[in-house]
Amino acid sequence: VRRFVVIGHTQRTDEIPLNDPAGAGRWDVLARSVAAAFLLSNGIRKDAEVDLVLQAPPRPRTLRLEGAKLRSLNPDERAILGLLSKALSVETVGDHWAQASAGIAVSRRDLSRILAEHAREGPVVLLHEEAPLLESKDAARPIAGGTFVLSDHQEFTPGDREAIQAHESHRFSLGPMSLHASNCIAIVNNWLDRL
Ligand SMILES: C[S@@+](CC[C@H](N)C(=O)[O-])C[C@H]1O[C@@H](n2cnc3c(N)ncnc32)[C@H](O)[C@@H]1O
Numbered sequence: 749v750r751r752f753v754v755i756g757h758t759q760r761t762d763e764i765p766l767n768d769p770a771g772a773g774r775w776d777v778l779a780r781s782v783a784a785a786f787l788l789s790n791g792i793r794k795d796a797e798v799d800l801v802l803q804a805p806p807r808p809r810t811l812r813l814e815g816a817k818l819r820s821l822n823p824d825e826r827a828i829l830g831l832l833s834k835a836l837s838v839e840t841v842g843d844h845w846a847q848a849s850a851g852i853a854v855s856r857r858d859l860s861r862i863l864a865e866h867a868r869e870g871p872v873v874l875l876h877e878e879a880p881l882l883e884s885k886d887a888a889r890p891i892a893g894g895t896f897v898l899s900d901h902q903e904f905t906p907g908d909r910e911a912i913q914a915h916e917s918h919r920f921s922l923g924p925m926s927l928h929a930s931n932c933i934a935i936v937n938n939w940l941d942r943l
Pocket of ligand 1: 875899900921
């Protein structure tokens with residue numbers, strides 16, 4: 749399984765503005781990241797998972813999407829946000845996962861907890877434009893079953909960096925330019941597909 753952890757800094761979980769996802773908190777960034785992680789031209793990647801770690805107050809949540817269990821996913825951003833919005837309306841108890849729909853669960857687990865769990869299963873890879881360039885299949889092979897950590901439209905906060913550094917095993921850049929998170933996910937999928 750390849751996992752993508754996308755940290756959302758500004759997307760409030762109490763209301764997803766389906767009519768203005770870009771204007772209110774940049775939910776569009778997350779919808780495109782989900783599409784890039786899972787969607788093939790005629791199917792869903794079963795071996796991909798996405799955690800959206802939504803940190804904005806007043807109600808931080810983590811949404812988990814699992815390709816092996818997702819029934820359908822539409823490339824339309826509004827449709828994706830509709831699914832996420834429905835999942836966020838599900839009540840969570842303590843830090844348990846609450847199943848919202850097929851392949852989508854929600855919990856109160858924070859970045860540190862999420863990364864600690866993933867680090868037990870494989871490498872945790874920070875993606876950042878200023879990291880060493882990923883430039884060979886030999887470098888990509890060890891991170892093939894890894895967890896790739898990205899930020900939304902904002903830079904990682906000091907708190908994010910602290911949580912990531914505690915679990916990170918690798919860090920890579922995908923090129924010299926600062927790219928959208930969704931494009932980074934597409935590039936990682938392509939690297940791993942070619943191994
Ligand atoms: C739009 S960028 C974040 C904003 C940007 N760091 C800034 O100047 O504020 C979204 C995320 O995608 C990842 N990213 C962007 N460009 C990258 C690159 N060239 N290589 C690896 N990761 C990249 C990083 O995780 C980054 O935080």
